[in-house]
Amino acid sequence: MHSLQSNSFLGTDYLQSGTFKQQELFRDLEEWKILKSLHGFKPTLAGTIPLDIDTETSDVDILVKFNVPAHLQKICYAKFRNLPNYTFSEKTMDFRLTLVCRFETKKFQYEIFGQSLEPTEQYGWIHMMVENRFLKLADPSFREEIRNLKRQGIKTEPAFCKVLDLKGDPYKTMIQWNQKTEDQFRELLIQKGFQINPN
Known part of the structure; x- marks a missing residue:
C-alpha cells in the first residue's frame, strides 16, 4: 500500500x-x-x-x-x-x-x-491510485489509448480493463489491483506491449 x-x-x-x-x-x-x-x-x-x-x-x-x-x-x-x-x-x-x-x-x-x-478508503480514490500507478509506469501511448476509449464514451475503469485485457467487473478488478506489487504492474504492461518508463 x-x-x-x-x-x-x-x-x-x-x-x-x-x-x-x-x-x-x-x-x-x-x-x-x-x-x-x-x-x-x-x-x-x-x-x-x-x-x-x-x-x-x-x-x-x-x-x-x-x-x-x-x-x-x-x-x-x-x-x-x-x-x-x-x-x-x-x-x-x-x-x-x-x-x-x-x-x-x-x-x-x-x-x-x-x-x-x-x-481515501472510498472506491473512487482506490481506483484513481491504481490507475495512476499504471499511468506512471507505462509509456505515453498507454495514456492516449485510455483517452481515446474515453472519447468513445467508455468509462474510466472499463477503459483500463479493456486496454490491459483484464476480465471481470472492471470496478472490482481495479480494487483487486490495489494489492498487487509494482513488478506485477510492470509485467502486465510489458505483456500488453507497452514500454516501461525509466524511473
Whole structure:
C-alpha cells in the first residue's frame, strides 16, 4: 500500500503547475470556494482530471466523508443550490448510503460523492491510485489509448480493463489491483506491449 502522507493528490497544489485543464480547475475551485465550503467533510479530488486522462466532457469528482448525512445535504444546499443544474440524491452502493450532489459552474460540472468512509478508503480514490500507478509506469501511448476509449464514451475503469485485457467487473478488478506489487504492474504492461518508463 502506498503512503498517504507523501501523496500529492491529497492536496490541490499539483493542479497549479499541472496541465491547462488542471490549472483552470484550481482557479475554478478557488473562485467558487468549493473545497472551502466542504471543509468539514475532508473534500478530496478524484477522477480523470487529476490523472490527466480527462476528455472534453469529463466532470470533476470530489469525495467527501459525512458523519450525519443531513449535515452534508444542508451544506450542499446552502452553498451550491444557486448554481446551474443543482441536484442532490441518495443511493446505496455496496450496501453503503451514498450521497451525490451535482452542479455546474461556467467551466466545470461537479459531482460531490459522500459516504461515511474516509475519502481515501472510498472506491473512487482506490481506483484513481491504481490507475495512476499504471499511468506512471507505462509509456505515453498507454495514456492516449485510455483517452481515446474515453472519447468513445467508455468509462474510466472499463477503459483500463479493456486496454490491459483484464476480465471481470472492471470496478472490482481495479480494487483487486490495489494489492498487487509494482513488478506485477510492470509485467502486465510489458505483456500488453507497452514500454516501461525509466524511473
